[in-house]
Amino acid sequence: MIPQTPGVHPAWLPDAALATLGAVDTVVLGDGPLVDTVRAEVAHAATLRGGEAAPGRLTLALLGAVPDDAPEPVLAAIDAAAGAGLGEPRGTGPGEPREAAADEASSTLGDEGFVVVRSGTPQDPTTTVLAETGHGLLHGWFHLVREGALALGGPGAQGARGPEGTSTSTASGTSSHERAGLSVEVHRPTHDLRVLDHWDNISVHPVMGQVERGYSGGSLFYDDGSLRPDLGKVRQYARLLAASGVNRVALNNVNVGRREAELLTTHLDDVVALAGAFRPYGVRVHLSVSFASPVVLGGLATADPADPGVQAWWAQAASAVYAAVPDFGGFVVKADSEGQPGPFSYGRDHADGANMLARALAPHGGTVHWRAFVYDHHQDWRDRSTDRARAAYDHFTPLDGRFDDNVVLQVKLGPVDFQVREPLSPVVLAMPQTRVAVEVQVTQEYTGQQKHVAYLAPQWTDALQARPWGDDGPAVSDVTSGTSRGPATAAARTEAAASGDADSGAGAPRSAGGGLAAVSNVGDDVFWTGHPFAQANLYAFGRLAWDPTLTAEEILDEWVALTFGDAPAELRSTVHDLLSGSLDVYEQYTAPLGVGFMVSPTRHHYGPDVDGYEYTAWGTYHFADRDGVGVDRSCATGTGFAGLFPLDLAQTYESLDTCPDELLLFLHHVPYSHVLHSGKTVVQHIYDTHFAGVERVEEMLTAWEKVAPLADPDLAARVTERLAEQHRSAVEWRDQINTYFFRKSGVPDERGRKIY
Amino acid sequence: MIPQTPGVHPAWLPDAALATLGAVDTVVLGDGPLVDTVRAEVAHAATLRGGEAAPGRLTLALLGAVPDDAPEPVLAAIDAAAGAGLGEPRGTGPGEPREAAADEASSTLGDEGFVVVRSGTPQDPTTTVLAETGHGLLHGWFHLVREGALALGGPGAQGARGPEGTSTSTASGTSSHERAGLSVEVHRPTHDLRVLDHWDNISVHPVMGQVERGYSGGSLFYDDGSLRPDLGKVRQYARLLAASGVNRVALNNVNVGRREAELLTTHLDDVVALAGAFRPYGVRVHLSVSFASPVVLGGLATADPADPGVQAWWAQAASAVYAAVPDFGGFVVKADSEGQPGPFSYGRDHADGANMLARALAPHGGTVHWRAFVYDHHQDWRDRSTDRARAAYDHFTPLDGRFDDNVVLQVKLGPVDFQVREPLSPVVLAMPQTRVAVEVQVTQEYTGQQKHVAYLAPQWTDALQARPWGDDGPAVSDVTSGTSRGPATAAARTEAAASGDADSGAGAPRSAGGGLAAVSNVGDDVFWTGHPFAQANLYAFGRLAWDPTLTAEEILDEWVALTFGDAPAELRSTVHDLLSGSLDVYEQYTAPLGVGFMVSPTRHHYGPDVDGYEYTAWGTYHFADRDGVGVDRSCATGTGFAGLFPLDLAQTYESLDTCPDELLLFLHHVPYSHVLHSGKTVVQHIYDTHFAGVERVEEMLTAWEKVAPLADPDLAARVTERLAEQHRSAVEWRDQINTYFFRKSGVPDERGRKIY
Structure with a gap:
């Protein structure tokens, strides 16, 4: 059946x-x-x-x-x-x-x-x-x-x-x-571990709801405090995942609440039921666990990873899980991050914490996915010396070589947080003795929340296929597959040279790669993903996890052929074209030149708020003043982040002459009059891209209107509604960003267009 | 007992x-x-x-x-x-x-x-x-x-x-x-109607909680969906109110939810119980009602005030209330405001709506308090022609003379929304044929939320004792008491002159005044008001409602003498001094020169967010750019708001030469280099007041530390905790406001103090 x-x-x-x-x-x-x-x-x-x-x-x-x-x-x-x-x-x-x-x-x-x-x-x-x-x-x-x-x-x-x-x-x-x-x-498959992380809550979170950063209705798994009685859609979902290439699913949010923590123990039957739904399609289940479980669930006085009682508690817990779910995949852990408990509370480091869990899982063949998303989320905005983009690097690279073989360090693609444009996290390139997984965000938290069309695969292929050590060096996907961890980083090389140890940090991989992980965009929506076109992102993740050498266009071709195969060619080619350039369009009308954020904290990362994060504790600033904008992450005058990359890339990023335009404001603070490689000034680039972005959305609207009657009416209605909202929102982005920079810079648009 | x-x-x-x-x-x-x-x-x-x-x-x-x-x-x-x-x-x-x-x-x-x-x-x-x-x-x-x-x-x-x-x-x-x-x-008493409005919800609102804009714990009356079984504290509260001068209490939020609407009908027993608790102290109860009640509760197809069935429904509802609560006070209505239903839905105006309710209440001696807080809360920030400060004036002054005798038009003190500094709402001065009540906000929504000390009485006495028609004209409290509604407004005079009707708008009052109303700051907190010192605001409101000629200092003397009468003189005089200048201090470190807002929408009107409202639909903008800041509400070049006041006052506000410094940015957009009457430039004024405000909070901390051991330990602990938070918040205000204006203006502080 x-x-x-x-x-x-x-x-x-x-x-x-x-x-x-x-x-x-x-x-x-x-x-x-x-x-x-x-x-x-x-x-x-x-x-x-x-x-x-x-x-x-x-x-x-x-x-x-x-x-x-x-x-x-x-x-x-x-x-x-x-x-x-x-x-x-x-x-x-x-x-x-x-x-x-x-x-x-x-x-x-x-x-x-x-x-x-x-x-x-x-x-x-x-x-x-x-x-x-x-x-x-x-x-x-x-x-x-x-x-x-x-x-x-x-x-x-x-x-x-x-x-x-x-x-x-x-x-x-x-x-x-x-x-x-x-x-x-x-x-x-290139990667053995192709994991989709669900940020689903069981008990509805008062702020984050049923699915944290979910834009597709409720959870497929849970409904208001308990497992859904009918898992038919979960089985259907398992089939879709298998056909995309995903082979692992983490069943609950990395921010683990009380009810969710109990999946490990008193509510293990929920895991058994879900594993049973996924198993016929070869998808294994993982759990996000709370590092404080021995205290919260076990009643122990401590969760110190060095405590034998704690170790025994975890070993027993893992055994119980495997007795119930023999093909259980392992644990996902967000520790010491944004309020989650972790080893720091006990004066231990993240290797101590991860290895303790890994040793509980090892006898059963399980894996720990340990997230590297650790930073100071109580940063003082006045403090210019702390750089969130450096945080994971500074926390984790000293631990390279100390993680057990069944630990995967799960590193977000960008060093800050799933923005539309960031450099690759340098952590990925700097842990040669560690299994590293790259984590991407299929759910469109910062990329339009499945109201905007944004086909994300180009972002992922650009990153995975890049060769950060040079054209003859390994690709990033060789790191995630474990084929090659690359030469030492620039920083490591410098350190090694200083210490006289030329081989430091350049060791061969100890074991398999960490694979890829992604945050799911699926909910109980009839289209699974809110925006029907957002299905393409889920599909693309699975395909790239299987084979990261595929191009974004190839995957898009596949998705269109499968999903709309029996539809008229005109519809298929329009859907293809709408998706193909959509991430560029989104980037055009939102935060410019890699500066990131400028998004509304109020409305949960949707819509513009240029200063929304500027005076907050989140470490995400743009430092715009009447003269210029951007974050100085150079080695010469800034936070030194640029120097964390392999040498050539570090030099490329360090210099204004070579830094790519699209990352300029991520890496440098420049005057509005700074001339880009494109020949435009920064401020004129901002105006031009924002006007162009809205124009392209308008072209998308026109193109869709022509083919919508060829599509399934429900799907057509949903897409039409979302495109209208995308257009409204894009206009808002354009006008707020342009007005903000006009008010600050005083520089008029060369073409005299309307700015408020 | x-x-x-x-x-x-x-x-x-x-x-x-x-x-x-x-x-x-x-x-x-x-x-x-x-x-x-x-x-x-x-x-x-x-x-x-x-x-x-x-x-x-x-x-x-x-x-x-x-x-x-x-x-x-x-x-x-x-x-x-x-x-x-x-x-x-x-x-x-x-x-x-x-x-x-x-x-x-x-x-x-x-x-x-x-x-x-x-x-x-x-x-x-x-x-x-x-x-x-x-x-x-x-x-x-x-x-x-x-x-x-x-x-x-x-x-x-x-x-x-x-x-x-x-x-x-x-x-x-x-x-x-x-x-x-x-x-x-x-x-x-000067005012017969001295009403305290509770914005209490019965069912906890998902965003606004148990008490909207409540900073003192839960509701005294309700707990998570139902009336509290023990009304002992309500009786105690009634006694305190009676001793302050308050004689009316509205029992529920002006934003009326489903459960709250039912107080009028199926849950009238709750009203009976509460009225019984208030009655021994002479406090009568009112209800906030939903204008849509005939539809929502009565199952009618319409709530059109011209519909005889609707009128009959209200008449029957009022009769039923009076049968159960013979001394019932009347209805409070927020209509066509921020999403609440109202007569506009049926093509009727607010006189039609208010009078329909008034006629239902009249046979029983009840009063309608009809709120004038009507404005476009979906304003496009790009639209510079719409001015929220004008909205109530534009909506209501054409209706002057059309309200029934038992209608009170309840007008917020300031024309925008309970900011620390606004001019008086011109509506108060422009409705000679209408009973006008002034509404103040005892709960400190925009004035520190009972975490900051802010003794509000000076704001209220300044407004009530002002003589807007000149020193020999009536005071504002003469309008609210019904003694005199004042000469015609400048605008009305101009119109009258144009039409040849010199007496237009200058008629004698038809009936008693509208009195005063206030939004309560009380909850189930052990100190009633969160910050123990916020009790003084509640007390002061009652006293001023009884006698608006009292000075803020006199009332403060009373409150200290009553509350701390048996404490050492050193404690009493310190408490007095902490409160006495506290509103000035709060104004110093928050939004400057009457510009208002600059407050966080995210965190519910607490803490700074200079651009927080700048691109929103709320009509509350400051228009800061690299050259200057403020809202041009002049007649010559702005929205014309300044001209809505009596002639002399209008001229005072219109001219930069005479406009009071403290209202400058409410009324004018000026360059940062504009020199105030104080001799300082606007930007230096901003820097100076913000540094001074924090210094004064530090003085408050020092003064309190000296006397805290003399106070009741629980009270001392609470005050100490709140002062620490006030200091933290004041520093944040200072630094964000100063940094914002420094980044925008580029003008350094004359005294070289630290700006980020």
């Missing part, structure tokens, strides 16, 4: 996307719960078969379940797969024993990989998907669904990178070969 | 304040519930008699209850009282019949007046208090309590205006005479 809820939007798994596959004669070989899931998928697809069957044959098989008398193309596929391992293909001729071939293939595929082998003719194609596990087979199935959708309903002009592409990432990911007349593709 | 609650601070009625009177041999003559209350007061005071009885004799008597064989001094007092009527004393010699004398006296005293007649020698003094009603007798009792406290425990150097003072207000109030060797004082 495929979980589908009447009235709920099917997102990227509409029946239309399955119908093509459903027309193919399909066999599934193997046993086990996830193989059963694949069988259910195949059976469901078959019910969608419209007219005649399609030609050819599809086999989905566990490597160990192919009988000796299987059809010849399937047997040949095993041989081919064995030779298509990652790295250098190894000769495995047709004469070798089949069992050895299967072993060979399986060793290359791991828990979630699969291989697709194609043969035959266009009139009689044969496709065989082989995997070591049911989970791999399920990924193979969704891969074929995606391929089918792209073949049928791509967005038109934009050519997607098809399955025959030849990109091969260094450690894992997709590789394609032609072998003995067969086309062979091997797929493995 | 005197209502006293263990652990609750006795405010201005500690037993110590009654002990002196308790030592005097006292007789009470008369019958009725309020006379019984007086008897209970006397009996309670007698229990406090410490050592020996004091010499002399006190008689408290209803005029009709003095027997022919009463002691001679009492009989003589009646004769004397009869001759002490207001206006010209009339000869009533000892030979005239006593009954006629009593009639004469009673006709001058009204419902609440009393006369105090003294005779005898210091060794054997005789005091007789006579009144027509028990209510008057109760006021006489509290008058003696006050006198006794002042005689014993005045604040020291500050001499209070004693009972032998000779001030005589024109229409009512206190008058003193020496007659036939007797001292005779007649006391009558």
